[in-house]
Amino acid sequence: MSVDSTLVRRIAHLARIKVEDAEVEKLGHELNAILSFVEELGAVDVSNVEPLTSVLPMTMKRRADVVTDGGKAEDILANAPEREDHFFVVPKVIE
């Protein structure tokens, strides 16, 4: 597997991170180094092995379906980079 400049740009866009043209080649090398490091995992026989999703056997607790929190609009908006009243302001998304 080799990461070329097209793939670097595609991954960067998936991750919503802008990359400058000058960075693409170096990033490609770095991602290649990581991907070749993990390549040896292909040698492991994983047939009949279940993927591990939780290290401990856990059953989720249930709780009563009632409101236990809320009414904190000011707290939630306190760190907003841009706000208007009780709304986050973002660039226009609907034409």
Add this chain to the structure above:
Amino acid sequence: MADPTHLTLAAARDALKTKKLSAKELTQAHIDAIARAKPLNCFITETPELALAAAKESDERLARGEARPLEGLPLGIKDLYCTKGVRTTAASRILDGFTPTYESTVTGNLLHDGAVMLGKLNLDEFAMGSSNETSAFGPVVSPWRRKDDDAKIVPGGSSGGSSAAVAARLCLGATATDTGGSIRQPAAFTGTVGIKPTYGRCSRWGIVAFASSLDQAGPIARTVRDAAILLRSMAGYDPKDATSVDAPVPDYEASIGASVRGKRIGVPKEYRLDGLSAEIATLWDQGVAWLKDAGAEIVEISLPHTRYALPAYYILAPAEASSNLARYDGVRYGLREKGRDITDMYENTRAKGFGAEVRRRVMIGAYVLSAGYYDAYYVRAQKIRSLIKRDFDQAFQAGVDAVLTPATPSPAFAFGEKGKADPVEMYLNDVFTVTVNMAGLPGLALPAGLSSNGLPLALQLIGKPFDEEGLFALAAALETAAPKLPAPDPWWSA
């Protein structure tokens, strides 16, 4: 009283109770030590006024005989823990200006038990790193230096501010977090004690998330007893973290000094890596001998999938990170960079806000989770995680009580020495610690000697799920047998 910053946390606690020292004196001594230690860059945010106010309250409680378990004891808090009203950065530009309106459960537990917060400690950005070089606030410098060498040494990472501050006597203990070794490797590099408890022992609520199935909170302290005291206050069930475990928290301190006679200690042959330095191999043999002398029985064990743990980790952790860090989009908190449209705004914000290592990991994570690669990378890595856990399960089922390994493949290195050309070189630091996160087990690193060039070396104990008590007993036995490390020479306050 002589310089109270050199007391252990336990000794300081006793000195406060017997009124040989006031919380105000103890706190002021640490504030002064922090002020002299700017060259170490341990703190991102100092909170001396808050600390003195808390110390005043502690003195009043002590006077009334109403001391709580950590009454008046000054601690540092890794800046990954959200602290109400105190800036929290995760050492990233992307959280620029973020001041939480809530307190993480673990820091809340510590404050509830009377601890005094001195400030927020530096770390690798989003806890991604092994040397503290990825912090947006500049690297932390270890208080340790090589013999006859002024080169600046890394304090390990990601909890490098925590390990350096504890080693340099800037706080009695500190909180830390561990996703692949971020408590144990910095503890090893600085001659301190660090424990990553069993996954689920501490609440993750209010701790900035890196890889949620691996992240655990834990303390760094100067003695095994101090680590035990801190973990007892940090641990516990929290309804706000569905993965925290609803089980009583034992009095870990009571395990210090407990007999380890008859305990079966596994020594995994796969950890004897090709090219393991003679110094580390000797230290490991020495640890085995110390435990034997204490009455433990040593058995060789096999953990055959060990070599796959680190590569599998570098799929799973970035995958979870890419998902967790999707929330940094410039909308609700932190940095926002302008853009032509909303996607452009996201992309500009994240390019400006994330450092190089975080960016790499988020991109790798997005890639291994993307359509067409998910099964080949992510699901395969999860299956290998099952095999790694099975290795440990089988060792414990065969009667092993705990496992002894080196903590790191080398002593601390100097800045810029590792990972410049190839990020994987830095990742190899976690080769002995990462298996423990993959299997969700408790792991403890403690100092066991000095390298030939005068830097701390450490051993690691790995325990059965929720047997932190067993680990503390074994660690205390090793601590008693091992040579006591000197405090690092305070070159920084000259």
